[in-house]
Amino acid sequence: MNAGHNAVLFEFTSGRHAAIGMHEVAELVISPMLVPVPLAPDYCHSLCVWQNRVIPFAELAPLIGQRSLEKFRLALIVTYFARSNGEQKWGALGLFSYFRMVSVGDDAACLLPHDSSAWATIAHSCFQLANENVPILNLDALFEQRLAFVS
Amino acid sequence: MNAAAAGFALICFDGLNLLIDQRAVVSLENITKLRGVNDDMKTSEVMEGNACEVHSLTANLVVTNKVDARCHYIIVLQADEHRFGITVDSVMSLPIQDTKLHSLPACMNISESPIKAYIQNEDRIAFCCDVNTLWWHINSSENRHECRT
Numbered sequence: 001m002n003a004g005h006n007a008v009l010f011e012f013t014s015g016r017h018a019a020i021g022m023h024e025v026a027e028l029v030i031s032p033m034l035v036p037v038p039l040a041p042d043y044c045h046s047l048c049v050w051q052n053r054v055i056p057f058a059e060l061a062p063l064i065g066q067r068s069l070e071k072f073r074l075a076l077i078v079t080y081f082a083r084s085n086g087e088q089k090w091g092a093l094g095l096f097s098y099f100r101m102v103s104v105g106d107d108a109a110c111l112l113p114h115d116s117s118a119w120a121t122i123a124h125s126c127f128q129l130a131n132e133n134v135p136i137l138n139l140d141a142l143f144e145q146r147l148a149f150v151s
Numbered sequence: 152m153n154a155a156a157a158g159f160a161l162i163c164f165d166g167l168n169l170l171i172d173q174r175a176v177v178s179l180e181n182i183t184k185l186r187g188v189n190d191d192m193k194t195s196e197v198m199e200g201n202a203c204e205v206h207s208l209t210a211n212l213v214v215t216n217k218v219d220a221r222c223h224y225i226i227v228l229q230a231d232e233h234r235f236g237i238t239v240d241s242v243m244s245l246p247i248q249d250t251k252l253h254s255l256p257a258c259m260n261i262s263e264s265p266i267k268a269y270i271q272n273e274d275r276i277a278f279c280c281d282v283n284t285l286w287w288h289i290n291s292s293e294n295r296h297e298c299r300t
Contacts, residue, residue: 035276037255038167038212039264039288044256047269047276054271056256091256144257 005101007127009134010076010093012060013067017129019136020093022101024078032057032075032092043147048092050077056143059094063147064116074098080139091143102129104136121147158246161277162226162239164219167210168277170245170270175282177227177234179242185218185225203227205236206289212265214289230286252279263288 007019027050034046034057043063047054057075061068074095082089108127112119112135119126122142123135159170185205207219222238252268254260260267265284270277 033274036210037259038210038266038278039261040255040259041261044258047256047259049271049274049276052273054253054269054276056258058258142258146258146260 004103007102007104007136008099009102009129010095010099011097016066017132017134018060019102019104019127019134020078020139021136024080024139026077026079026090028099029075029077029092031073041146041148048075050090050092053090055090055092057092057094058142063122064118078139080143082144083140084144089143091139118147158244159279160226161243161245163241164208164222164237164239165210168275169280170277171226171228171280171282173244175228175230177229180225180227180236182220182223182225182238203234203236205238207238212288228282230283233286235286235289
């Protein structure tokens, strides 16, 4: 691990990436145990059983009107503090491949992608990496409310 | 949830575990009691002697085209003023006074859904299902593969 790395970058659909803060990563789980929830939204369709906790499992692609790549192989377990009460919470993000760590500085800040109105709600900010605008997720916004953009 | 005082019936179908308030359970019948109304009404068959519609549901609570003959039982439920049955693989009584009900995460909570909470038993999850909302869900046309005429 490079001491300068402060973000985790992952691909959520073909050629598209999002990021979270390094401090928000709890664990990467291979072949997560998922339990589908009847009538749940497409982007948040299952519960994930992790370390005897039951946590929501989310995927970004349906939320912004993109197709998922394939069946999930990995779950990135993330942690955050709920804005409403400061309680520590956990969630899982579906990944198709391993994430990578990157260093992000203020000089890379850019506008959010324009392909979905969801980004304004579920992203804190955005940075440019190569030719891509990469949103940095707001996990509280993603997991602590019912979103209804596309799904 | 008040149902905890009376306990739940744990019903299973299509791989889904559902908890139903035991006070909403009218009876448990063998599926051989089903008789078809006619060939055009396969989603809504009627039981002999206790006329009510019987439905089969998928794990996502979608009403199937035909009653699932693989199921062994029909659980007859009472919603407000409506009685209906659903086919199930198994039923067991679950006195869960000591079991904790958990609300679904906020991101999964849909106001029209009969599923609002769950219980966890190690790796097994069962979802609490409100029978009145389930009846409305089954009878809303968008949740049926085939509408009645």
